[in-house]
Amino acid sequence: MKTKQRVVITGLGVVAPNAVGIPNFSKAIKAGVSGISFRQELKDLNFSCCIGGIPPVTDKQVSQYLSPLQLRNFNSSGILYGCMAGMEAWNNAGLDISSHSPLDLDSGTVFGVATSGVEKFRESIYKIDDKNVKRLGSTVVLQTMTSGITAYLGGILGLGNQVTTNSSACTTGTEAIIMGMERIQLGKAKRMLVGSCSDHGAYLWGGFDAMRVITYKHNQSPEQGSRPMSATASGFVPGSGAGALVLESLESALQRGATIYAEVLGGNVNSGGQRDGGTMTAPNAKAVQRCIIDAMEDAKINPSEIDVINGHLTATTKDPDEIKNWAEALNRKGSDFPYINSLKSMIGHCLAASGAIESVATVLQLKEGFIFPSINSEDVHETIKTIIDPAKIPQQVIYKNISVAAKASFGFGDVNGCVIFKNY
């Protein structure tokens, strides 16, 4: 059997509620800047939760990425965020973007999404019900099909390898990284643009509001609303955006003399099958632990080597369970437990985009030598305190060289993903 290709990260891109673009995002996460704000449109629609995370994208930024023709009748925020993050990552990797570039057979993309173009879909439904199907225009399918984002990115970048969209709820982004990594490891592609994106707004978030899983207690204090690992956590805050990473075989990266942000050592995805305590919405603890253990085995590292964990940690009642699962999977407790943080404390839960945006943050920590603060956790949950030393949850940025970082995501349907990054 051929030896596996080593896989490294050579480009990053991000559109997050607290910052757009890598330089601003790096600054924002070090400073613990919240991207959560009050949303009048949610209040007007009688939402219980009237706060959310929407990236502060300006028209000027948009016009740097999409042409006036692409923006004509365009109403899919997730595809917009995905294109911006994906193109930033591609540029950041030192790769050209030109509509005249030759077909690139060695490069592909796995870019995930949960629901695409919700607003566009709503617009279309109104027209159809009004017996006006003829007036939908030519891009409704492209903006609302699940693989819309990869259809846009594939054409913009001229990708000739695999071009596909994965979907596994809130695990989506982390799963995309693992899928791209495996394709390069197998020698089937040299480069894979991986990541995920999510729409913003009432039509996507409404279902979560109805489930009462998002917080209704912070409409007057939006920036304190997302409280992972806190005793006063009261549900997650919905977010949106996109994260993107250019994965590349080490061989190709070295040949090009590309900047290497980190190595993707390995990872794993699995499911708890909605058995043994797992349900459609709650994870099977055994499967979560199995996923983390198998990811470490795939990466060929010992639990003791993990310096920092970027958890799923959404700010629901499940956070203590997640800490317990990490502690048991790593067999590390108290002050022996690695540092752990949750980017959701600053940007909310960006749903399908969460795994990718949070992985971008994890990789920046390795490259730049810091651990971002997990804000709004000054009152650590009592159960969490009995498992780990609260000092392991940074309240302020810690500047420190770190070697190995783990990122996990868990999603509805009882699905799990865990990926291990190492500095290079």
Place this chain on the structure above:
Amino acid sequence: MDKEALIASLKTIVKPYIQDENAFNNLNENTDFIADLKINSANLVDIILDVEDMYDIEIDNDAMEKMLTVKAAMKIINTKLNEQQ
């Protein structure tokens, strides 16, 4: 409708969709939307919608299929405008 005025207004409609600047600058009655202006064929339906909005007319499927050149478009628009009078 006056021919020159019609060509000028068609020009503003197709402008966002064209991919050949030269052919656009030389747009005349014989210009073909796809062959000359290199408009993506999927965008032809968007042009039809823009024409409908601009002249407040309705273009049926048969007419739509024929609307591939500036000349054909002018003929269809004029026919529909005359029907309304």
